[in-house]
Amino acid sequence: MKAAVVTATGRVEIQDVETPAIKDDEVLIKVKTAGVCGSDLHVFQGTHAFRKPPVVLGHEVAGDIVKLGKNVKKFKLGDRVTVEPHLGCGVCEFCKQGLVNICNNKSAPGTAGWIGTFVEYFNAPEKTLYKLDDKVSYEEGTLIEPLAVAVHALTRASVKGRDCLVILGAGTIGLLVLVVARQMGFKTIICTDTAPFNREMSLKLGAAAALNPLSEDVIAKTRELTNGRGADLAIVAAGADGILDQASACVRKRGEIGLVAMITKKIPFYCYSVVFNEQNLYGAMTYETSDFVKATELINGGLDLSAFVTQKRSLEQSQEALEILSQKKENVIKVIVTVG
Ligand SMILES: NC(=O)c1ccc[n+]([C@@H]2O[C@H](COP(=O)([O-])OP(=O)(O)OC[C@H]3O[C@@H](n4cnc5c(N)ncnc54)[C@H](O)[C@@H]3O)[C@@H](O)[C@H]2O)c1
Numbered sequence: 001m002k003a004a005v006v007t008a009t010g011r012v013e014i015q016d017v018e019t020p021a022i023k024d025d026e027v028l029i030k031v032k033t034a035g036v037c038g039s040d041l042h043v044f045q046g047t048h049a050f051r052k053p054p055v056v057l058g059h060e061v062a063g064d065i066v067k068l069g070k071n072v073k074k075f076k077l078g079d080r081v082t083v084e085p086h087l088g089c090g091v092c093e094f095c096k097q098g099l100v101n102i103c104n105n106k107s108a109p110g111t112a113g114w115i116g117t118f119v120e121y122f123n124a125p126e127k128t129l130y131k132l133d134d135k136v137s138y139e140e141g142t143l144i145e146p147l148a149v150a151v152h153a154l155t156r157a158s159v160k161g162r163d164c165l166v167i168l169g170a171g172t173i174g175l176l177v178l179v180v181a182r183q184m185g186f187k188t189i190i191c192t193d194t195a196p197f198n199r200e201m202s203l204k205l206g207a208a209a210a211l212n213p214l215s216e217d218v219i220a221k222t223r224e225l226t227n228g229r230g231a232d233l234a235i236v237a238a239g240a241d242g243i244l245d246q247a248s249a250c251v252r253k254r255g256e257i258g259l260v261a262m263i264t265k266k267i268p269f270y271c272y273s274v275v276f277n278e279q280n281l282y283g284a285m286t287y288e289t290s291d292f293v294k295a296t297e298l299i300n301g302g303l304d305l306s307a308f309v310t311q312k313r314s315l316e317q318s319q320e321a322l323e324i325l326s327q328k329k330e331n332v333i334k335v336i337v338t339v340g
Pocket residue numbers: 037038039042149168169170171172173174192193194195198213237238239240243259260261262263284285286287333
């Protein structure tokens with residue numbers, strides 16, 4: 001079968017690879033759509049913390065079940081599914097608490113033993129499968145994974161206030177955080193992004209303000225919109241020097257900062273601001289199963305994210321799909337790779 005493989009920084013090749021064999025508890029999925037994600041970009045650009053070429057891209061996926069392992073009980077041939085793309089070791093202290101996302105020995109698509117999703121056929125254990133409602137498109141099914149990231153970024157917060165949320169970076173993840181935060185009852189949501197298209201999109205999705213961090217004073221504007229108090233929570237969904245300082249300065253005393261962006265280089269941070277203002281800083285790594293369940297319920301329940309899909313490319317055009325997101329020459333939120 002065909003697979004899109006990052007063979008060197010900035011280079012994707014279509015290679016012929018073996019169709020995965022399935023274990024008794026697994027199914028084989030004929031891939032219909034796969035999403036290009038920020039972490040695929042990190043592999044493509046050579047900035048991923050540990051994944052180095054050659055890597056089969058992708059972990060966001062939707063498709064049809066075409067083969068069942070003999071122990072699979074709850075799914076049948078032809079079921080349209082998406083996959084929660086990680087597996088814990090099952091024995092570490094985090095797995096025992098259901099925290100597969102921070103398992104000490106986690107496996108994920110594109111790592112040893114599990115192929116990525118930019119392929120014609122993808123294997124996945126039954127316990128990672130989620131059925132798509134008939135009216136949900138494969139493309140929207142593919143968005144369940146990043147939506148689960150957004151759900152987790154917000155469920156990790158312990159701050160009680162819901163008056164104001166600041167989202168720094170309105171790419172796919174930041175905009176999905178916006179969508180989920182509105183459902184959770186955040187009243188005033190302020191987004192920042194350097195790209196005009198992303199700012200416009202955030203306004204369409206209900207942001208109270210969309211600021212350009214390069215030309216506007218994000219901190220002053222946040223203070224103005226909160227009567228000088230500051231936001232209850234800031235979600236950092238872009239990686240830029242100074243972005244943690246900005247987050248801390250936007251947030252009120254005893255407020256919180258959630259870090260979802262994968263900033264893999266050292267950046268300066270005036271951490272005294274966190275002490276002085278008694279703020280909490282937390283990281284959010286992918287999702288717990290409960291977040292994935294919630295994201296699937298939202299999509300199967302009719303949440304319309306079709307506007308997020310701004311470009312589609314075939315598997316053969318994977319190089320271009322990565323370049324679109326990497327170079328941002330066109331207006332882009334989510335690029336979907338269609339297979340077959
Ligand atoms: N923690 C996790 O589990 C997890 C999961 C998925 C993605 N991520 C990370 O989250 C980040 C966002 O992912 P994404 O898929 O939305 O990427 P993206 O590239 O779609 O979005 C990033 C956005 O930030 C904007 N931006 C750039 N500089 C900025 C600045 N100084 N201020 C505000 N905005 C700025 C860009 O224009 C872009 O729209 C990435 O670092 C990605 O690796 C983390």
